[in-house]
Amino acid sequence: DVKVTQSSRYLVKRTGEKVFLECVQDMDHENMFWYRQDPGLGLRLIYFSYDVKMKEKGDIPEGYSVSREKKERFSLILESASTNQTSMYLCASSLATSFFYEQYFGPGTRLTVT
């Protein structure tokens, strides 16, 4: 079974702090994604990566950056956390061999910025 793990289930940070959210997948997937989930808004794509050191902006990249130094690991960085970044963050991964693939999701990190 594919496994996507996220470093924390719950995280509380203060405004202005630099925050790192880590995601690791164990199935050698090329693609990795970071989504933000808010009530009534569904999932919105922040960034995705289709290869090591490659990244693409999603729909809401402002205030975020990412890093992918190894194929299995994709990090989301909040340079200076703000209260409007309080949310659930979901990481996902997928193969890149065809359009038929599915995305596999981690359990999520619920981030609270105070």
Next chain:
Amino acid sequence: AQSVTQLGSHVSVSEGALVLLRCNYSSSVPPYLFWYVQYPNQGLQLLLKYTSAATLVKGINGFEAEFKKSETSFHLTKPSAHMSDAAEYFCAVMGQAGTALIFGKGTTLSVSS
């Protein structure tokens, strides 16, 4: 551009009743469509996917969905609801770039005994 619209943010059914969750899509190319389920405090799990092989798609836990091109719909159904089906359900379409999914806003399913 691709998009999906889920009709109804909240659906309530009785145990044993039919479940119908609605999804309409917009796509400039033949769509690849997905339904995911999210149980409380968990990540998303794939229920089923449409990849043009068959218009009626069967998924896990007794769910199925029918692709109707004329109606641009991909509604999710289950003949008999179970208490364990209570969760949030997301419809998604493959983005035009072929890498990222575009999700609907979700429908919360409640099941009462």
